Amino acid sequence: MIEVDAVEKTFGHVAAVSDLSFRVEAGELLVLVGASGCGKTTTLKMINRLITPSSGRVRIDGRDAADRPGHELRRDIGYCFQGVGLFPHMTVSENVAITPSLLGWPKAKIDRRVDELLELVELAPARYRARDPRDLSGGQRQRVGLARALAARPRIVLLDEPFGALDPLSRDRLQRSFQRIRRDLNLTCVFVTHDMAEALLLGDHVAVLREGRLVQLGEPGELLRDPADDSVRELLATPQRHAEWLEHLLAGAERGDP
Amino acid sequence: MNEQLALLPGYLDAHLQLSLLALSAGIGLSVPLGIAASRRPKLEAVVLGTASVIQTIPGLALLAIMVPVLAAAGVYTARFGIPLHGIGMAPALVALSLYSLLPILRNTVSGLHSVDPDLLEAARGVGMTQRQRLWRVELPLALPILVAGIRTAAVWTVGMATLSTPVGATSLGNFIFSGLQTRNDDAILVGCVAAAALALLLDQLIQLVEAGTRRRSRARVWGGLVPLLALYLYAAGSALAAARDDAPAPVVIGAKAFTEQYVLADIVAGRIAETSHAATRIVSSLGSTVAFDALAAGDIDLYVDYSGTLWVTILKRTSLPERNEVIHEIREYLEHNYGIQVVCALGFENRYALAMRGAEARRLSLHDLSELIPLAPRLSIGADYEFFQRPEWPALVKRYGLHFRSQRSMDPALMYQALAQGEVDVISAFSTDGRIASYDLQLLDDDRRAIPPYDALLLAGPRIVAQRPDVLRGLRGLAGAIDAVQMQRMNLAVDGGGETPAQVARTFLRQRARSSATQQDAGGARILSP
Numbered sequence: 001m002i003e004v005d006a007v008e009k010t011f012g013h014v015a016a017v018s019d020l021s022f023r024v025e026a027g028e029l030l031v032l033v034g035a036s037g038c039g040k041t042t043t044l045k046m047i048n049r050l051i052t053p054s055s056g057r058v059r060i061d062g063r064d065a066a067d068r069p070g071h072e073l074r075r076d077i078g079y080c081f082q083g084v085g086l087f088p089h090m091t092v093s094e095n096v097a098i099t100p101s102l103l104g105w106p107k108a109k110i111d112r113r114v115d116e117l118l119e120l121v122e123l124a125p126a127r128y129r130a131r132d133p134r135d136l137s138g139g140q141r142q143r144v145g146l147a148r149a150l151a152a153r154p155r156i157v158l159l160d161e162p163f164g165a166l167d168p169l170s171r172d173r174l175q176r177s178f179q180r181i182r183r184d185l186n187l188t189c190v191f192v193t194h195d196m197a198e199a200l201l202l203g204d205h206v207a208v209l210r211e212g213r214l215v216q217l218g219e220p221g222e223l224l225r226d227p228a229d230d231s232v233r234e235l236l237a238t239p240q241r242h243a244e245w246l247e248h249l250l251a252g253a254e255r256g257d258p
Numbered sequence: 259m260n261e262q263l264a265l266l267p268g269y270l271d272a273h274l275q276l277s278l279l280a281l282s283a284g285i286g287l288s289v290p291l292g293i294a295a296s297r298r299p300k301l302e303a304v305v306l307g308t309a310s311v312i313q314t315i316p317g318l319a320l321l322a323i324m325v326p327v328l329a330a331a332g333v334y335t336a337r338f339g340i341p342l343h344g345i346g347m348a349p350a351l352v353a354l355s356l357y358s359l360l361p362i363l364r365n366t367v368s369g370l371h372s373v374d375p376d377l378l379e380a381a382r383g384v385g386m387t388q389r390q391r392l393w394r395v396e397l398p399l400a401l402p403i404l405v406a407g408i409r410t411a412a413v414w415t416v417g418m419a420t421l422s423t424p425v426g427a428t429s430l431g432n433f434i435f436s437g438l439q440t441r442n443d444d445a446i447l448v449g450c451v452a453a454a455a456l457a458l459l460l461d462q463l464i465q466l467v468e469a470g471t472r473r474r475s476r477a478r479v480w481g482g483l484v485p486l487l488a489l490y491l492y493a494a495g496s497a498l499a500a501a502r503d504d505a506p507a508p509v510v511i512g513a514k515a516f517t518e519q520y521v522l523a524d525i526v527a528g529r530i531a532e533t534s535h536a537a538t539r540i541v542s543s544l545g546s547t548v549a550f551d552a553l554a555a556g557d558i559d560l561y562v563d564y565s566g567t568l569w570v571t572i573l574k575r576t577s578l579p580e581r582n583e584v585i586h587e588i589r590e591y592l593e594h595n596y597g598i599q600v601v602c603a604l605g606f607e608n609r610y611a612l613a614m615r616g617a618e619a620r621r622l623s624l625h626d627l628s629e630l631i632p633l634a635p636r637l638s639i640g641a642d643y644e645f646f647q648r649p650e651w652p653a654l655v656k657r658y659g660l661h662f663r664s665q666r667s668m669d670p671a672l673m674y675q676a677l678a679q680g681e682v683d684v685i686s687a688f689s690t691d692g693r694i695a696s697y698d699l700q701l702l703d704d705d706r707r708a709i710p711p712y713d714a715l716l717l718a719g720p721r722i723v724a725q726r727p728d729v730l731r732g733l734r735g736l737a738g739a740i741d742a743v744q745m746q747r748m749n750l751a752v753d754g755g756g757e758t759p760a761q762v763a764r765t766f767l768r769q770r771a772r773s774s775a776t777q778q779d780a781g782g783a784r785i786l787s788p
Contacts, residue, residue: 050382075385085380089398089472098384148384 001026002047002156002188007056009042009212016042017212020056024205026155029182029189031203033196033235039212040192041082044158047190048077060156075099078149078157082164082192084141086133092118092144093129099152117147120181121174138165143174150181157182159191163198175202197239200224208232259444261758262433270452272428275493277416277456280351284358284411289404292366293392302367309360317418320357321425324349325548329555345548345557346541350422350429357418358411365407369400398471405468409461416457420449424515424545426552430456435543439671440517440752440759460486508537509722509729512552512561515543516670517752517759518608518690518745522562524763525740526716526733532767533732546644547571554596559722560733564608566710568592570649581711588715597720601730602737606690606745609712610650611701612639613687615677619700626703627658630684634660640682642670650709657708671753674699690742692750714740739770 002024009017017039024030032040045051047058049070058065065073078099086095093114100110115125121143133141142165149157162178163171179202182189193199199206200220207217208228216228224240227233288309295302312320329344342348373396381395397404420431433449436442463482470478509530513523520542527538541558550572552558565584569575573591585603592598612627624630639662645651646665654660662684668676674693677685687694689701689712718730740748748766751757 048383050379071382071385071387071390074383079383081376081380081383083376083380085376085383087377087380087395087399089395091474098386102385102390 001059001061002190003057003059003062004043004047005057005059007043007046007053007058009039009046009051010054015212017046017053020209020212020214022207022214022217024188024190026061026188027183027186028204029187029191029202031191031193031199031206032209033193033199033206034209034215036194038209040209041160042212043209044160044190044192047156047158048074048079050074050079075103075152076154076156078152078154080142080145080149080157080159080162082160084145086141086144086148088132088134090133091129092123092131092133092136093125095133095144096147096151098148103152105152113151114147117150118144120150120177121147122170122177123147139167139170142166146174146178153185154187155185156188157190159189161193162191164193164195178202196235197242200236200239208235259448261760262442262444262448265433266448266452269428269430269432269449270456271493271496273416273419273430273453273456274489275497276347276350276354276422276427276429277412277419277460278490278493280354280419281358281408281412281415281460283351283355284362284415285408287355288359288362289366292363292404293370295363296367296370306360306364306367309363312356313360317353317357317421318424321350321353321422322545322548324353325425325545325551328352329551332555343557344555345426345544345552347427349425350419350427353425354415354418354422358415361407361410361414362404363407365403365405365410366400369403369407370396372403373399402468402472405464409464412460412464413457416453416460420453423543425548426512426541426544426557428541432542435515436520436759438669439515439543440520441671441754442756442758460489508539509560509726510558511538511540512544512549512558513540513542514546514549514561516688517692517749518688519562520759521748521752521762521766522604522714524760525736525766526560526562528763528767529733529736530729532771533735534726534728536726536729553598553717553719556719556721559719560601560716562604562714562716564712565603565715566609566650566712568715569710576649576653578707578710581713584711585713585715592717597723599718599723599730601716601718601733604714604716604736604740605738606714606740606742607712608688608690608714608742608745609704610645610648610686610709611689611704612654612684613677613694613699613701614684615680616698616700618683619702624700624702626705627654627660627708628705630702631658631660634662634684637662637683638664638666639684639686640666640668640673640676641686642673643667645686653708657706690745690749692746692748692753695746696750696754714745740766 004020004022007017007020008015020043022030032043034040042051046053047065049058049065060073096114096117097110100113105113114129118125118128123140123143128140133144136144142162146162149159163174166174175198181187191202203220205217206220206223208215208223210231216223216232223232224236227236291305295305315323325344328342328349332342332344335342377395377399378391381391386394419429420434422429423431423435430449430453433445433452437445437449463486466478466482467486470476470480470482511523511526513519523540523542527540530536530538544552549558549561550563553561565588568588569584573588579587585600589600592600612630614624622633624633646667666682670688673685674687674691674697676682677699678697687699687701693699694701716733716736722729748762751762752759
């Protein structure tokens with residue numbers, strides 16, 4: 001369980017996030033959406049204290065996150081970076097194995113875990129284990145990034161646009177397998193995206209941010225039915241229009257219209 | 259050439275010790291400092307600024323500065339039982355280490371700055387501590403740039419180590435310095451080629467290790483590391499062996515940086531071998547003032563200096579008494595103030611004397627300095643690096659009212675040639691230099707006695723005076739053994755005849771033994787065998 005309680009972050013005189021409170025129950029996935037610069041990523045980084053809040057509290061399973069050394073906290077929380085952030089001087093398997101090795105897992109256990117994860121993200125271990133991250137495509141790198149975030153069996157995973165660079169087909173496949181993994185492992189997730197369709201499809205709850213403030217937080221259906229204001233309505237308009245369009249096409253196809 | 263190659267292992271070994279130690283110290287100092295500086299912009303400015311200033315000091319000057327600095331520091335450290343010598347390995351090591359700082363520091367800092375900030379955040383994100391980030395991410399990613407700095411430093415250090423000969427550290431520079439002085443092109447060639455080869459070798463080995471780490475090729479890493487480690491072990495081993503050597507410390511003979519000094523040092527060494535069988539070691543090409551300080555400090559045991567030099571630079575006297583009176587006063591002064599003994603006067607004088615081209619002197623019928631006075635304003639004078647700073651020069655100017663059109667400092671080895679070729683009109687020659695005769699130069703008589711007498715005196719330091727009276731007894735046999743003509747001839751044999759100082763010294767000692775044996779035979783007793 002993640003509790004964000006009246007958190008604020010100012011950089012100089014600019015408030016990136018103000019008076020933000022929300023709660024993510026165990027096993028739940030919360031999506032943060034909003035325009036660029038609305039404070040999504042800053043919020044995500046305050047949960048594992050990559051960024052220290054200016055005020056307010058973050059509690060993980062009831063415990064104040066500020067009570068633990070930052071690096072220990074972060075070893076327990078998986079993180080998928082927007083820029084992926086694979087280390088170019090390490091192989092794919094070394095990248096995936098980082099957090100377990102920091103935690104001091106025995107080597108055999110790490111090796112098994114790495115193979116397991118590579119399979120999970122659909123990269124054949126025998127082929128990709130020893131590869132250089134620089135030789136992979138953008139999509140393949142994102143998969144390795146996801147595997148790295150999951151490596152130490154965290155119960156909480158933070159994801160910053162983890163599927164952004166994937167082609168539509170792999171994206172769909174990976175979204176599904178991710179959905180399956182997180183349900184199986186009962187992962188608590190916070191997921192940042194600017195793709196509204198992805199937000200609505202994956203999220204148990206969706207939080208809409210604007211200029212560092214929470215505009216609306218609710219289940220996807222609630223947001224669609226009852227947007228809090230015009231800005232939320234506008235964000236939802238595109239996926240809705242696409243959905244209606246598709247529905248229309250499908251109906252036409254069934255009737256045999258041209 | 260073979261004679262030079264025989265010296266190669268010893269010089270190369272010393273050179274390797276010096277460069278590797280200095281480089282290690284440089285790396286050990288600059289990498290941590292660079293890491294600290296890369297995190298604190300203010301420190302970075304100070305550290306890089308200081309290293310840049312050190313770098314602007316010419317190499318030779320930096321080495322020379324270290325001699326008095328370390329001698330002063332040695333007085334302090336001696337209280338804690340740590341001996342620190344102003345001459346030899348120590349000043350060279352400190353200067354070379356300082357010189358290697360800048361490239362390593364600068365590349366450490368810029369290597370660390372070049373690491374993508376996103377990767378640093380990712381490193382924090384996966385749960386690394388600050389130290390783990392440094393070792394697992396920052397340093398590996400900064401390594402190629404950092405190593406480029408180490409390679410630059412390695413090449414500089416090996417190159418600059420050749421300049422450490424004048425502060426008394428043996429190196430490949432011994433070939434170059436003595437080769438320049440004695441016009442031995444083989445020596446210069448051997449020294450330069452060996453230094454260049456060593457620099458290239460180190461550079462390539464370090465590069466191989468770096469490429470190996472970058473490409474995860476164990477073969478490359480070990481291929482570079484094993485030879486590097488072998489070089490280190492070899493250098494460390496021979497340094498330890500030297501330190502542990504139980505054999506009595508050899509008698510150390512110093513020589514300043516000109517031909518006559520090399521020949522005399524070899525004669526002294528040969529004489530010691532004949533009479534007392536003590537082991538000897540020659541430290542050659544010492545700076546002129548360095549030699550006396552080294553003797554007083556016990557870094558060398560014996561060397562030849564000239565009464566006039568001691569008279570003005572050590573006794574700081576300006577009066578000019580008669581020749582033997584000068585020697586007498588020097589003997590008492592050195593004994594009393596430094597515990598240095600004047601073993602004997604070798605018999606010849608090597609005085610500063612102004613020289614002109616012979617043909618010109620004859621044409622103008624010039625014989626002495628008084629006759630030069632009216633002509634001087636139209637003439638240019640060349641002298642060695644010291645001469646214009648020495649008290650003899652103002653004394654000459656004052657006594658004769660000499661004013662030259664221009665004055666130039668130049669290497670003593672090139673001075674004679676410059677005069678012969680007409681680049682200057684007058685030089686400050688040394689009266690025993692063999693090239694005076696070979697270039698047909700005319701020495702001008704110091705008719706008003708402005709320049710003190712310059713008897714060659716063999717000086718012995720406090721250690722050998724106390725511990726090896728037998729050595730000194732044997733050396734007293736050299737009293738009056740060499741006259742000026744003989745010295746001129748020996749100098750010429752080296753400077754013009756292509757012989758090495760050691761060969762010339764051997765010939766001298768052999769002839770001397772033969773003539774004294776003949777005398778002994780005549781007296782019915784045969785003590786010395788040839």
